[in-house]
Amino acid sequence: MKVLAAMSGGVDSAVAAARAVEAGHDVVGVHLALSRMPGTLRTGSRGCCTIEDSNDAWRACDKLGIPFYVWDFSDRFKEDVVDDFISEYAAGRTPNPCMRCNEKIKFAALLEKALALGFDAVCTGHYAKVIRDADGNPELHRAADWAKDQSYVLGVLTHQQLEHCMFPLAETPSKAEVRAEAEARGLTVANKPDSHDICFIPDGDTRGWLAERIDMTPGQILDHEGNELGEHSGAHAFTVGQRRGLKLGRPAADGKPRFVLEIRPKDNKVIVGPEDLLTVDELRGIRISWAGVPIDEVESGAEFDCMVQVRAHGDPVNARAHLEAVPGEPSTLVARLPEGMRGVAPGQTMVIYQGTRVLGQATIDSARSTVWDPAKVG
Amino acid sequence: MNNSAVYLDHAATTTLNPVAQAAMLEEYAHTGNPSSLHGAGRRAHRVVDEARTTIAQTLSAHPSEVIFTSGGTESDNLALKGLYWSRRDADPSRRKILISGIEHHAILDTAEWLESHEGAELVWMPVEREGRLDVSAAAQLLEQHADELALATLMWANNEVGTIQPVAEFAALAAAHGVPVHTDAVQAYGAIPVDFAASGAATLAVSAHKIGGPVGIGALLVRRDVTLTPIQHGGGHERKMRSGTMNAVAAAGFAAAAHDAWQGLEEYSRTLVTLRDMAVERITEQIPEATLNGPADTGGCAQRLPGNLHFSFPGCEGDSLLFVLDMLGIASSTGSACTAGVPQPSHVLLAMGRDARQARSVQRFTLGHSTSAADIEALVKALPEAYQRAKKAGMAADQSSIHTAGTGFNR
Numbered sequence: 001m002k003v004l005a006a007m008s009g010g011v012d013s014a015v016a017a018a019r020a021v022e023a024g025h026d027v028v029g030v031h032l033a034l035s036r037m038p039g040t041l042r043t044g045s046r047g048c049c050t051i052e053d054s055n056d057a058w059r060a061c062d063k064l065g066i067p068f069y070v071w072d073f074s075d076r077f078k079e080d081v082v083d084d085f086i087s088e089y090a091a092g093r094t095p096n097p098c099m100r101c102n103e104k105i106k107f108a109a110l111l112e113k114a115l116a117l118g119f120d121a122v123c124t125g126h127y128a129k130v131i132r133d134a135d136g137n138p139e140l141h142r143a144a145d146w147a148k149d150q151s152y153v154l155g156v157l158t159h160q161q162l163e164h165c166m167f168p169l170a171e172t173p174s175k176a177e178v179r180a181e182a183e184a185r186g187l188t189v190a191n192k193p194d195s196h197d198i199c200f201i202p203d204g205d206t207r208g209w210l211a212e213r214i215d216m217t218p219g220q221i222l223d224h225e226g227n228e229l230g231e232h233s234g235a236h237a238f239t240v241g242q243r244r245g246l247k248l249g250r251p252a253a254d255g256k257p258r259f260v261l262e263i264r265p266k267d268n269k270v271i272v273g274p275e276d277l278l279t280v281d282e283l284r285g286i287r288i289s290w291a292g293v294p295i296d297e298v299e300s301g302a303e304f305d306c307m308v309q310v311r312a313h314g315d316p317v318n319a320r321a322h323l324e325a326v327p328g329e330p331s332t333l334v335a336r337l338p339e340g341m342r343g344v345a346p347g348q349t350m351v352i353y354q355g356t357r358v359l360g361q362a363t364i365d366s367a368r369s370t371v372w373d374p375a376k377v378g
Numbered sequence: 379m380n381n382s383a384v385y386l387d388h389a390a391t392t393t394l395n396p397v398a399q400a401a402m403l404e405e406y407a408h409t410g411n412p413s414s415l416h417g418a419g420r421r422a423h424r425v426v427d428e429a430r431t432t433i434a435q436t437l438s439a440h441p442s443e444v445i446f447t448s449g450g451t452e453s454d455n456l457a458l459k460g461l462y463w464s465r466r467d468a469d470p471s472r473r474k475i476l477i478s479g480i481e482h483h484a485i486l487d488t489a490e491w492l493e494s495h496e497g498a499e500l501v502w503m504p505v506e507r508e509g510r511l512d513v514s515a516a517a518q519l520l521e522q523h524a525d526e527l528a529l530a531t532l533m534w535a536n537n538e539v540g541t542i543q544p545v546a547e548f549a550a551l552a553a554a555h556g557v558p559v560h561t562d563a564v565q566a567y568g569a570i571p572v573d574f575a576a577s578g579a580a581t582l583a584v585s586a587h588k589i590g591g592p593v594g595i596g597a598l599l600v601r602r603d604v605t606l607t608p609i610q611h612g613g614g615h616e617r618k619m620r621s622g623t624m625n626a627v628a629a630a631g632f633a634a635a636a637h638d639a640w641q642g643l644e645e646y647s648r649t650l651v652t653l654r655d656m657a658v659e660r661i662t663e664q665i666p667e668a669t670l671n672g673p674a675d676t677g678g679c680a681q682r683l684p685g686n687l688h689f690s691f692p693g694c695e696g697d698s699l700l701f702v703l704d705m706l707g708i709a710s711s712t713g714s715a716c717t718a719g720v721p722q723p724s725h726v727l728l729a730m731g732r733d734a735r736q737a738r739s740v741q742r743f744t745l746g747h748s749t750s751a752a753d754i755e756a757l758v759k760a761l762p763e764a765y766q767r768a769k770k771a772g773m774a775a776d777q778s779s780i781h782t783a784g785t786g787f788n789r
Contacts, residue, residue: 028705067704067705069697069701071697072697072722103782103783104782107780107782108780108782111780112771112772112779112780113698113771113772116698116767116770116771116772117698117701117702117767117768117770117771118702118767156782156783158780158781158782158783159781160780160781161780161781161782287783288783289782289783361783
């Protein structure tokens with residue numbers, strides 16, 4: 001196969017490319033330039049798409065004896081990932097930009113270009129597995145190493161996208177093994193620190209970064225019964241489940257800490273309350289996609305058992321889900337959570353699993369609690 | 379050459395001329411700082427001096443006008459900063475720089491740095507559709523800003539589209555207002571005759587590795603009546619304009635390559651013109667949508683560099699085409715090597731009135747000593763399919779046809 005290896009400059013994508021070469025594929029390495037200002041240098045484990053990353057990717061390709069190119073997707077990245085991130089926050093939602101990048105850049109813009117240029121697949125260093133069912137259709141599964149598993153951030157991939165994915169790290173028992181393999185192959189990135197945080201916010205200060213881009217106006221902080229507790233300097237600076245930095249002055253009646261329960265960008269209010277009210281028991285998701293051929297219940301609308309995960313490294317919880325169809329409108333994916341789930345914010349992605357298999361995903365539009373009705377706040 | 383069977387990127391760098399290699403190997407065997415006063419020093423000094431004389435000869439300049447530098451970029455920096463500081467210090471009202479929009483980054487970025495850090499003001503001269511200076515507009519600007527101009531800068535020939543500029547005509551206009559002109563002749567040198575004395579320029583930049591010499595040495599010609607404020611201070615070498623131990627080895631290689639290029643220039647440019655014209659004819663025959671940027675100058679090299687081919691390939695992105703050709707063993711370029719890596723729309727094409735999309739759909743093929751008719755044939759053979767494939771890859775800004783969660787089946 002002709003394989004395009006997306007090379008971030010990190011150890012995972014370098015080893016993934018090496019394995020693709022070893023498997024006999026015709027591999028070309030490509031580093032994506034996602035920033036219009038590539039002049040920055042890396043500090044610690046933060047930042048991405050720096051000169052050093054591009055150079056590390058080039059050195060890895062040189063070592064593997066494969067061609068290397070830098071492709072510019074900075075305009076697409078700004079539009080589809082960065083601007084989207086800002087507008088989601090401005091609307092009071094909590095997006096996952098890595099998923100958006102997988103959805104729109106790596107496995108869309110890049111894949112599109114790769115296919116047109118004669119490649120068959122895009123190879124990345126993600127820890128996830130693509131296997132084929134009896135009819136040859138692709139299914140997305142968790143990686144062998146659950147601690148490193150990245151199937152969550154790939155949950156947004158569609159059938160067509162999965163047809164052209166290659167994840168050579170799928171069966172690797174641990175990250176340590178990948179590093180050892182890189183070392184043995186003479187790849188200089190063997191001991192390079194893992195990337196953390198959001199690549200386009202190099203100092204990791206998401207709140208500060210957002211504050212420069214979204215108008216912050218002071219507004220009310222209310223408790224879960226609608227009582228005014230104080231003032232905030234801008235609703236976008238808060239996130240559901242947040243405890244620190246509320247600066248309320250006086251303690252709650254029960255003396256227990258208060259948490260952000262809800263952000264209302266429309267009337268610029270932040271609702272806080274006791275920890276137990278963070279628990280929700282129903283998630284409603286929109287913008288649904290299926291990772292491969294949808295299971296039968298999707299067609300019939302019947303309820304099915306599954307697990308729901310709402311964060312890249314969050315624990316999955318049991319759910320009963322079904323598709324709620326309203327003629328002429330996009331469907332809603334409803335997941336009832338008998339054991340509940342804490343701290344869910346609209347905008348987060350719910351990825352649904354059966355066993356190790358990713359069925360699909362939806363963007364959380366609302367999360368409901370049977371113990372607390374937000375309407376009570378008014 | 380290198381990993382590419384067909385190397386068509388000689389404007390980026392070209393093969394080291396064996397005579398330059400031999401001259402350097404010879405010189406490597408000797409010790410001596412050209413500034414030292416003993417026998418070994420005098421010997422090294424002689425090598426540099428002879429190199430200076432040879433290089434001056436190839437440019438119709440006086441040996442004392444040759445200032446050795448590390449290459450084209452340093453020469454351009456020294457000329458612009460040196461002229462600006464020297465002229466501004468003599469008269470603080472002279473803060474403007476007259477500049478064309480098609481200059482190399484070594485000029486553009488230096489001028490922009492002077493603007494942001496040293497109080498310079500840039501006055502942009504327009505170019506015509508084929509990339510040639512609009513002389514009447516330039517004359518008007520000279521007239522308008524004369525007393526406030528620190529300097530003017532106009533390249534001898536453009537590195538992307540190969541258009542040769544009316545440097546002597548422009549320098550004469552500037553001279554009437556007492557404005558010194560710098561010219562970047564990096565691409566012209568070794569390809570067409572470059573006569574410093576006749577040009578009327580105050581300073582002129584050249585580089586060794588573009589003409590078969592080593593990377594890491596170049597020269598700035600500085601007319602004897604011109605003073606530059608140095609950027610680099612130290613031992614006062616090179617008329618106190620460029621301190622630093624003189625590199626006798628590189629100077630010897632530079633001079634050997636320069637002499638060889640100068641002697642064979644007429645025949646060489648004639649050969650390249652034949653190959654270039656053949657390529658233009660065959661490419662436009664194979665791909666009717668492809669258009670040559672810059673003047674065609676068929677049969678000649680008074681308007682266009684003999685070894686330059688620069689085409690627009692509508693609907694495809696330059697880096698995709700480069701990729702497909704590279705996979706087929708053909709080395710080309712989307713513009714200058716400096717913008718390679720992260721492709722940006724060419725500022726030269728933008729200055730020539732093309733839009734951002736058109737400025738990204740271009741490919742440059744540059745010929746050199748090793749280029750044969752077979753290389754051109756290989757390019758002509760590969761291009762149609764490469765173009766189709768690159769066109770299919772589309773412009774990166776276009777929407778994807780891949781089914782995603784956003785566009786996919788929202789049941």
